[in-house]
Amino acid sequence: GAVVSQHPSWVICKSGTSVKIECRSLDFQATTMFWYRQFPKQSLMLMATSNEGSKATYEQGVEKDKFLINHASLTLSTLTVTSAHPEDSSFYICSARNSGANVLTFGAGSRLTVL
Amino acid sequence: GIQVEQSPPDLILQEGANSTLRCNFSDSVNNLQWFHQNPWGQLINLFYIPSGTKQNGRLSATTVATERYSLLYISSSQTTDSGVYFCAVSGYGGSQGNLIFGKGTKLSVKP
Numbered sequence: 454g455a456v457v458s459q460h461p462s463w464v465i466c467k468s469g470t471s472v473k474i475e476c477r478s479l480d481f482q483a484t485t486m487f488w489y490r491q492f493p494k495q496s497l498m499l500m501a502t503s504n505e506g507s508k509a510t511y512e513q514g515v516e517k518d519k520f521l522i523n524h525a526s527l528t529l530s531t532l533t534v535t536s537a538h539p540e541d542s543s544f545y546i547c548s549a550r551n552s553g554a555n556v557l558t559f560g561a562g563s564r565l566t567v568l
Numbered sequence: 569g570i571q572v573e574q575s576p577p578d579l580i581l582q583e584g585a586n587s588t589l590r591c592n593f594s595d596s597v598n599n600l601q602w603f604h605q606n607p608w609g610q611l612i613n614l615f616y617i618p619s620g621t622k623q624n625g626r627l628s629a630t631t632v633a634t635e636r637y638s639l640l641y642i643s644s645s646q647t648t649d650s651g652v653y654f655c656a657v658s659g660y661g662g663s664q665g666n667l668i669f670g671k672g673t674k675l676s677v678k679p
Contacts, residue, residue: 496669496670497654497669498669555598557599557601559610562611
């Protein structure tokens with residue numbers, strides 16, 4: 454079945470630094486990937502839609518200059534949290550849909566802690 | 569946008585008991601998925617079920633699209649069933665594949 458890999462699974466960084474999270478579709482090509490954020494004991498909220506070869510589409514209230522998304526190939530999307538602050542600490546999860554299918558497959562998530 | 573409501577928010581069961589989780593949604597959907605989020609955060613896809621009924625072992629799900637709800641049944645619950653169960657949908661008007669999540673049902677199965 455479809456597999457989505459995320460890396461790193463957890464990361465701790467200092468305030469003001471930038472962190473990059475990778476999302477890869479391992480056995481299928483994904484023209485579209487989705488980035489979600491989940492705060493403790495809350496549900497998942499869509500941050501942005503990553504489109505291969507074009508700009509990402511951000512949800513209302515999500516700063517595009519802070520959360521940089523690059524989808525340079527059909528199997529890789531990256532999310533860079535720039536100038537991270539403690540309030541950016543969260544669980545970030547990506548998902549991808551195999552072309553022709555409606556089922557979304559999720560990565561294992563990346564837990565970011567900003568000190 | 570589509571609203572997704574799940575009930576109950578919390579559920580405590582004794583091992584071996586059965587349970588029903590409910591998901592109501594406010595508009596027509598072209599995708600509905602049930603997920604189990606384990607303690608490490610991994611979302612496990614349980615069912616893709618925009619309509620109809622499916623079964624997989626001790627789990628089954630039914631979606632009545634015309635009445636805008638879905639049910640997840642867990643029979644003979646085990647401690648490993650503990651975690652948060654999410655219902656997520658996407659509507660015809662939104663970006664295909666963009667899922668909107670409910671707030672989840674936190675299930676605790678006691679030995």
